[in-house]
Amino acid sequence: xxxxxxxxxxxxxxxxxxxxxxxxxxxxxxxxxxxxxxxxxxxxxxxxxxxxxxxxxxxxxxxxxxxxxxxxxxxxxxxxxxxxxxxxxxxxxxxxxxxxxxxxxxxxxxxxxxxxxxxxxxxxxxxxxxxxxxxxxxxxxxxxxxxxxxxxxxxxxxxxxxxxxxxxxxxxxxxxxxxxxxxxxxxxxxxxxxxxxxxxxxxxxxxxxxxxxxxxxxxxxxxxxxxxxxxxx
Ligand SMILES: CC(C)NC(=O)n1c(-c2ccccc2)cc2c1CN(S(=O)(=O)c1cccs1)CC2
Numbered sequence: 001x002x003x004x005x006x007x008x009x010x011x012x013x014x015x016x017x018x019x020x021x022x023x024x025x026x027x028x029x030x031x032x033x034x035x036x037x038x039x040x041x042x043x044x045x046x047x048x049x050x051x052x053x054x055x056x057x058x059x060x061x062x063x064x065x066x067x068x069x070x071x072x073x074x075x076x077x078x079x080x081x082x083x084x085x086x087x088x089x090x091x092x093x094x095x096x097x098x099x100x101x102x103x104x105x106x107x108x109x110x111x112x113x114x115x116x117x118x119x120x121x122x123x124x125x126x127x128x129x130x131x132x133x134x135x136x137x138x139x140x141x142x143x144x145x146x147x148x149x150x151x152x153x154x155x156x157x158x159x160x161x162x163x164x165x166x167x168x169x170x171x172x173x174x175x176x177x178x179x180x181x182x183x184x185x186x187x188x189x190x191x192x193x194x195x196x197x198x199x200x201x202x203x204x205x206x207x208x209x210x211x212x213x214x215x216x217x218x219x220x221x222x223x224x225x226x227x228x229x230x231x232x233x
Contacts, residue, residue, distance in 0.1 A: 005178075014141055020062050021140070021144035035109070049221075053223045053226055055092055056225050069151075073164070076159050080151055094130045098130065098133055132197065142180070152165055152172065
């Protein structure tokens with residue numbers, strides 16, 4: 001059985017990705033607001049809008065720190081960001097949700113998300129996803145790499161130079177595979193389970209598009225950044 005070892009280059013790549021991932025967290029004040037303000041549906045929706053908007057800004061900064069991303073074709077950079085924004089948001093939500101929170105906080109958080117104007121048919125897959133990510137107990141490195149791998153998905157709509165994106169994504173997938181073997185030696189199928197989450201994420205894209213139409217008919221307003229990244233209005 002060959003010894004799995006992280007090379008010097010892989011260690012350097014991982015440090016860059018984790019550093020970028022750590023640098024861009026959700027501002028604590030927004031998370032605190034989630035736990036303080038009153039419970040109206042409208043209030044909850046506005047809070048989620050605020051959190052989602054700040055998360056998109058966080059996502060753009062993280063993406064810019066992915067080695068090689070800024071040397072991609074500029075239009076492809078935009079196509080990758082727009083193509084992965086929703087998945088990256090749901091992945092980040094699941095990670096925030098599965099993090100140890102002070103007593104009672106995740107219940108409040110869940111309650112607010114359930115009472116934010118999102119229709120029941122989307123709430124179920126949403127929380128199923130949060131749960132399935134939570135059960136993996138991902139370490140920070142795995143979370144950061146999985147987010148980078150999601151962003152560097154070559155077959156997003158309108159990506160012209162897919163091989164260039166594959167060349168960036170490939171080393172990340174290799175590194176994540178090694179990390180999983182090192183972090184979860186007792187669970188050889190762990191890496192496959194992680195990639196399975198990415199497949200589940202893609203289904204959430206569809207739900208999200210449906211959510212947007214149902215919100216638009218109820219005249220919900222989004223921020224210009226969310227409209228831009230989601231191609232709405
Ligand atoms: C951390 C960020 C990325 N999470 C986030 O924005 N959440 C969270 C969430 C999950 C865990 C902790 C804190 C927040 C739940 C939901 C969203 C956003 N969406 S949305 O983008 O469709 C939306 C935008 C405007 C109105 S609804 C709906 C569901």
